Amino acid sequence: MDHVAPQGTGAAILRVESTTRRFGRIVAVDHVDLEIHRGEFFSLLGPSGCGKTTLLRLIAGFEPLDTGRILLDGVDLGPLPPHRRPVNTVFQHYALFPHLSVFENVAFGLRRRKTPDPEVRTRVAEVLALVRLHGFEGRMPAQLSGGQRQRVALARALVLKPRILLLDEPLGALDHQLRVRMQVELKALQRVCGITFLFVTHDQNEALAMSDRIAVLSEGRVVQVGTGEDIYERPRTEFVARFMGASNLLAARVHDIVDGRARVAIRQGPECEIPVPEAIRVDLDQDVRVMLRPEWLALSLEAPREPGWASWPVRVEERHFLGAFTSFSVSGLGEDVVELNMNSNGHDGHDPLDTVRPGDPAFLVWRSGLGVLLAADDG
Secondary structure, three states, rough: OOOOOOOOOOEEEEEEEEEEEEEEEEEEEEEEEEEEEEEOOOEEEEEOOOOHHHHHHHHHOOOOOOOOOOOOOOOOOOOOOHHHHHHHHEOOOOOOOOOOOHHHHHHHHHHHHOOOOHHHHHHHHHHHHHHOOOOOOOOOHHOHHHHHHHHHHHHHOOOOOOOOEEEEEEOOOOOOOHHHHHHHHHHHHHHHOOEEEEEEEEHHHHHHHHOOEEEEEOOOOOEEEHHHHHHHHHOOOOOHHOOOOOOOEEEEEEEEEOOEEEEEEEEOOOOOEOOOOOOOOOOOOOEEEEEOOOOHOOEEOOOOOOOEEEEEEEEEEEEEOOOOOOEEEEEEEOOOEEEEEOOOEEOOOOOOOOOOOOOOOEEEEEEEOEEEEEEEEEE
């Protein structure tokens, strides 16, 4: 296979501009603007019905636009039918031809383009080697495992050398262990071939594991774009904070703002100083939310004396050993139960795992300044 641009060059290969798609009164894609870089692994992430698959179908040409444009290397794809667009799609159920061998499934698109036989043989051999299916040329789809069928579907798309490969939840039909293994293989394959991958998934861990950048969608709109670390650790809305994993959202009020940091009072909790994100506007006496991920918190039998820590007395409600870590539910900070996870080594010298039980008093501990400020009406 020819190598394309190196991963994540920063140059835009695809631009989605003010794109809308309606189905009667339902707005599936609502004025979406998006830019995807050449050679990157980009994921569209969101719950069922958020518009991510519809957006993928708009790019592929399977659905017409109501408004907006989709540009590939500056060329408007609108007038082009699906078979003339330099993109290929891998579907969740692979859509292999059951009566054709692995070789003929992969060669199908080349033969439709009337590619000479010697070139067909060369290109099919190259791509089967790339997906580690050399020697499987004569097998039928029914003789393959789920992971092998997925590789055939990938090979059939890659052999046509698309500018962008569109993947519509291609791992969804696999069992959990195979799915995790294929995440690693798919990312490695994208790195080797250099083609831009646009991946649709509802699985947060899947998107975090593979993506250079992620667009989170909700109700047809893109609500945040960034690296996995940005979106997980610095969500801009309550929806993103909740969707990207377990989160504690504590009601608070802003008491002071100095040099980009807000001093907030958590309801039924302490005062904290937290950086104000650029994405939101915060005013004095404004109601806000403070997000604390469970893994950012720890328990202690006493309040820490050293500087740089915040703490608050709580009561342990639940304790669950989960192997690599222990999960606790505590009450007393904020209006709802707070969840936290601690690994078997404890946290900065605090190790309550062997002694703390439901009903015991303890102190919830976290680093001063840790937390994400969210406008209370976001979500």
